Amino acid sequence: MDKLMESIHGVPGMAESEQTVETIRQSEARFRELTDLLPQTVFEMDRDGALTFANRHGFDSYGYTPDDFSKGLTAVQMVVPEDREKARENIQRVLSGERLGGIEYTAQRKDGGTFPVVIFSSPVVYENNIVGLRGVIFDITERKQTEKQLRKSQAELLVKHEQLMILFAQVELAKKQWEKTLDCISDLVILVDREEKVRRCNGPVAELAGKPHDKLIGAEWKELLLTPEMDVISITETGGELYHRPSGRWFCLSTYPFTTGDGGGTAGAVVTLHDTTEIKQATTALEKAYADLKSTQAQMLQREKMASIGQLAAGIAHEINNPIGFVASNLGTLGKYVERFTDFIDAQTKALESLQTPETAEKLGMKRKELKLDYIIEDVKQLIKESVEGTDRVRKIVQDLKSFSRVDEAEYKHADINECMDSTMNIVWNELKYKATVHKEYGDIPLTRCYPQQLNQVFMNLLVNASHAIEKQGEITVRTWLEDENIYIAVADNGCGIPEENLSRIFEPFFTTKEVGMGTGLGLSILYDIVKKHKGEIAVESRVGKGTTFTVWIPVVDGR
Structure with a gap:
């Protein structure tokens, strides 16, 4: 404040203003009076570390007098030697423009007594220059005493806690002994x-x-x-x-x-x-064994029936194959003959054109047109081509029928699931073509080791059931894809759907919603067993009036 007064006197035009000087002096007096009322120490120091101002509380707390200030008392001298280096570093930080707060020191009085303090300080700026620092010192003796008392109380509580823990452990031991006895x-x-x-x-x-x-x-x-x-x-x-x-x-x-x-x-x-579970389980096991026996007997009958159908299909396929072979061979030969006839007629026509008179040529041309020889020649080729395609179609159906008839074949081999689905679709096409439009969305899936004929039976069951679910004309979508090393096969229809109360029972043996004589209730049960045999899973989603989707997935085994 004194430096400020000196600066004012040094400014031209201001030294003569006694009123201004008096106002500043009054402000300084009010500042000193206000700081003297504070229960904390307020101080100022210059850039050299010398104290330039302290309020009354500061003099009372530290035991110094204003004369000590005039002798060059520094702020560093007001803390114990152990904290002085830290004080010097923090003073330089403030003189560099920082504001510091909450830094603890051990203060030292003039008589050598000490007490804990926390100091908040900030730079003093005049005309954009830092000319010193000012701060407030809080005596935290009471806080430290409170903390010490708290630590003492905490130690006492810890001792009591340990005593209680010992007692609790004794009670817990007795409790555990009782519990262990009953737990046996x-x-x-x-x-x-x-x-x-x-x-x-x-x-x-x-x-x-x-x-x-x-x-x-x-x-x-x-x-x-x-x-x-x-x-x-x-x-x-x-x-x-x-x-x-x-x-x-x-x-x-x-x-x-x-x-x-x-x-x-x-x-x-x-x-x-x-x-009493063991007694109940023994009873349940006997009942289940009896039910399993009935189910096994029914499945054996079903397999025998399929085997008989297979033998009959194989015989029919063999009988069809021979005449189809003759027809296919003859059609091939007939095609060659027609080609020769055509070549000869073309050559003959060219020869006659060079020999005949215009009248004869006109008569022959009219006769050729009347007999439609040109149309017949082209149509015979098309007829033979269509007949050959028909025999190939019959041969493919016969081959699929022979393959499908081996439902009891136990060979475990590599198979293409897409080809299996196509083969099965050929067999049941007559069931599908009048009821639904079939959409095939085959994915790129690897070969997998499986029992192909058994999977054919699964696919046939799903396709036929989808057809039966459609009353008039609908759609059936067959999808295959690879996901997480599993091959997925989904057969979806937009038929009548399955009521929710039946969804949990459709794989039970003998469960059927068809009329008496229309179904045995074994189809989905056998299908479920086949899928499980392949370590796979089957799921169904259905909404009444919207349709049903059966999804089968089996792991890829040694696929390529």
């Missing part, structure tokens, strides 16, 4: 109070409930066990029979009330669940 029992054991809330239970209870042990304590045992997943087969006041669907376990429920022993009535009960 396979039955579920629950101790409940008179409000039927769980007070103790063993491990099998937590395992069945699917919850941690501590979440079971305090819960009502009926709400805990008699969940929607637990079917109550029968129940009385003292027990009953239960079936847990997720785990497939059967239980015999029993309750054993107990009293307080002082005539106070019932204090609670012990509830036990004895596992």
